[in-house]
Structure formats: C-alpha cells, structure tokens
Amino acid sequence: MSLNNDLSELFKNFSRLMELKGESVFKVIAFQKVSRILNDMTFDIRQAFEKGELDSIEGIGESSRRIISEFIRTGRSTEFDEVATTVPAGLLPMLDIQGLGPKTIALFWKEKGITSVDALVKAIDDGSLKGLKGVGDKKLLGIKEALERMKNASGRLRIDEAMSIATDFVERLRKLPEVAYVEYAGSLRRSRETIGDVDLICSGKSPDDGEAIAKVFTQFPEVSKILGQGTTKASILTARGFQIDIRIVPQENFGAALLYFTGSKEHNVRLRGRAIDQGMTLNEWGLYKQTDYDKAQKKTGEAPDAKPVASKTESDVYRKLGLQFIAPEMREDRGEIDAAETDTLPTLIELSDVRGDLHCHTTASDGRHTIEQMVEAAIEMGYAFLAITDHSKSQVQAHGLSVERLLAHVKAIHDVGRKYKEITLFAGCEVDILADGRLDYEDEVLAELDFIVASPHHALTQNEAKATDRIVRAIEHKYVNVIGHPTGRRVEVRAPLPLQFDRVFKAAAAAGTALEINANADRLDLNDVNARAAAQAGVKISINTDSHDIASFPDMRYGIGVARRAWLTAGDVINCMDVKALKKFIAAKR
C-alpha cells in the first residue's frame, strides 16, 4: 500500500506549501485531512479509484479526487508540481522549527531571500534579519535555540518511556499541598504509540493556587528549559529535550480542560462544531449557552463569568452534547461521534478482562526467567492461563530450540503445570515463519505442542505479494493458533511488511487463526487501524506481551491501549476467553 503512503505524503507537502503561500487555513486543513485519511486507510486507494468511489470518501472532494486520479495514472500531480515551482522546497523543513511558523518563514524568504535552514542560521548570525517587522532579538535567539535542540532531539518518545515520565510528574504534583487533581492528558491518555509531549491537567485546591503550582512545576530538578510560564499554563523541556506542558484550571472546570487537552484536535473540532449546532460554545473552560457566553465577562486566565451547561467532568460535557461518554482512546474522529450519538459505541475491552498471556519466553531460549518464575508472575497478574512460547530452531541468536530440546521443554512445562492448580499452562512455541511461509518444524513435531504462535522474524523487506503469500500460508497451517507480530514492524525503527491486509484478514477469519497485537511498546503490532479492520473482518485478536522477563507482563496495558483504539471488545480477543472456551478455540482448527 505504498501508493496510499505516497499520496498521503503528497497531500501533506501540498498543505505545507499552501501554508507558506499564505493560502486560507481552511484549505490547508482540508489537505492535511486528506493526508491523514490516506494514511489511516486499510484498503488500497487504487481500488476505490477503479470502482469510481473516491467521491464517497468523506473529506475527499473534487480537487483531491482530481489529484489522486492523476497521481494513480501518471505517478505525478501537475497541480502539486506547479505550486512547488513557486515555493522553494528548502522552506518546508523550517516549519518543524519550534516558534517559527509559515508567516515568519515567508517573511524571511520574501524580504531576505532565505530558502534553507543553513541560510537561516547564517542570516541570524550575521544580523541581516534584524529590523524586519515583528522580528526582534528574542525571536531570533529563540529560533537559534530551537535549532540547537532539534540537533540533539530524540523526536517522539515510545509510549512506555513517556508513560514513565508522566506518571513520575503526576505522582510528585499530587503530593503538593496546593493540588486537588492532576491527570495526564494528550496523546498519552489516548494511548498513541508515540508521544510528542506530555500534557498535564491540574486543579489547585483554591483558584489562586495556579501561579504557585506553575512555579513549583518549572523548578523540578529535571527541567532544563522553561518554554513558557503563566498563571494557567507552563511548558518545560527535560534534559533530554522532551516537552511537558501543564494547564492549571479551577476544580469546577477540570473536566472541560481534561477533555480539551486530551484531544485529538480533530475530535475537538467535531465536538465544537456540534456545540455550535446546538446553540452552545465549547472551550477549555466548559460548555456554555452561546447567548450566556456572549454576555459574559472574559478575563485571560480565568473562567468566563457565565454559568456553564457542563464543565466539571468529561461525562457531563458529552451528555449535554447528546453523546455517550467516549473513551479517550477512541477520540480520533474515526466515527466515534456518530456512534456516540446513536448509542452504538462498543463496550471497549479493559485490562481487567484479560485472563492470560499467550506469548512469552523463558531461559530455555532468550528469556531471563525460568518457567516457574514466569508462572508465578502470571499468577500474580491474576491470570487463569499462560502459554510458554520459546523460540524455534532457526532463531539461533536467541537460542532457539532444537527438536530434542523442544520436546524436553514441552515435558518440563507440563511438569510445572501440574504443580500449579490455580493456572492452566500451555506448552507452546513461537515458531518462525520462514520466508516462503513454511514453518520451522515438521508437522509431527508441532503436533506435540498445545499452542502455537507463528511469527515472521527475518526477510522483513519482502514485496507485497511475497509477504502476503507467506503470512497467509502460515495462517492456513492447521497447527497455528496465533500469528505473532504479523507485520514485523518496530515503532519508529523498522517498517512493516507490506501486507495486503484484506487477503490476510479474509484468510485468518476463515481459518480460525488469531492475529496478535503484540503489547511490547517497541512493536505494537498489529497497530490500531489494522486491528480494527481485522476485527471488522471477523478475525479474532490475541493480545500478548512477548515477555522475556517477569517485569514485562504489565506491558499488557499498552496492548490494551491499541485494542481500545481499535474499538475492540472483550469478545474480539481470545485472551478474554475462559480456559474452556480457549481450549475449544485451539481444538477447532486441528
């Protein structure tokens, strides 16, 4: 589906060129949206094009359809090329510089001929940018510092890293005597796989506590730079260059602020539009009747002087907008508002629905704990079952098991299983899916196992047809219960296998083979969009931590985060079955 990605990229760049040209922000937003739609699509855009269905995709209108059609036919867009000749390509990277926006970039370009980051640095250093309207020393210094930070920046953080930073800050803020509530919001609360910055929402016990809380926050020891500080908000950078924002609001406005800063932006825009349709207005302070709000006194940093329709909790705001409560993970403008309006939101899976982990490793291959240690940790998690799935023989670097060692390992797992009555142990294996889709052991060896996860580990740069044939062949193998990390991708590190997902899902649904959401924050594979499409196609999902030690079992939370973003219910996920049902699921294929 590289075509979808190419087009998504085209529209992203198109929107950025339009920003720099000073086009209407609504045009810019429209193309940004098309870029996002293409990026999230689980079918090949070419299919929609060939069926003449481009128009029926919401958000894609006349212009976008024309551009997409031309690009599919010729691999180019003359409209994009035309715009690209009027705006230097070197300006695009400048949009990533914090504090520097399209207006200023265009000013530098038109007044001083700056068309690259290098030229910008040079111009700041030799002082030639001074004297431009609205450009002072502080602004130039700010740009230089932002550039310096970009050089060292690590980019977006993985969700587990961001979570650890956020919980640490939340816990320390909670201990302050001035603080009544504090929660993390933003993309972390929505369980996105990577996090650009952490947003904290905080209420003081008294409305006057804001300034004091902001001050304490900006003086935490790991703060390396204060980006901004007021009475209701503050932003800092940690030593590693990670940004943390805090918003401080009165307790009665906490829900509205939490809602607003949880986002996503697209979700918020839809909510606000809905408020307007109903004669109300929604902002970070609350939901107000438009007439009350217009009359109200407004002072920066204070709630408007009007009685809100709702503001204390998120649920209140949703209810007054005529909507079911929408879980943070669903707030991406992917149909959740329509579903909430008609009371048809799914009952999302929760961490407490999970009864066991079906993919983990022990010292028999590359894990760090023994079977007993893993079992006891699983019991500690409250699990009813656990599958031990060490690596198969071709994973030499991970001490993959030879046939002899595998058979001995199976016996050892069964022996341990008899000792622990409170949990059911499955003697399993994570079997390699070879490049052509064959498995790493003969069928008579696989027949000795209770449970099989089959995973791709190498040959991860195959083309679409080869990769899809490979995975489908493994799906259809009668002993395979779960395809582990089906695309092999690693978050921000390695691209996924380019699978034809419609074929994969159809095969998995027909064969009764589950697809994994690997809960390791480095993998999160399947991702949210694909997991949702899989479940819609009737595929069962398995969420597993792939633990190599006992400390990794709690990573299940990140897999649950992906599942909730994928709108999954407990009924979609085999880890939520009781032991009897799970055994039936396994037996059904053999």
Place this chain on the structure above:
DNA sequence: GCCGTTTTCGGCCCGACTGTTTTCAGTCG
C-alpha cells in the same frame, strides 16, 4: 478545499502566551 434533513454559498473551534508592540500578530495546542 470541503460540506449541506434549514444552506450549492458562506461558513469553517477557540484561548493562552510570547514578543513585539502601544493594540496585535504569530504560534501553539
């Protein structure tokens, strides 16, 4: 540029903070 169960034209979400200004534009989320 996109959209429409009042609309095919005229809307489209809103506030805080900074830096540059003497009332506001730009940027950010």
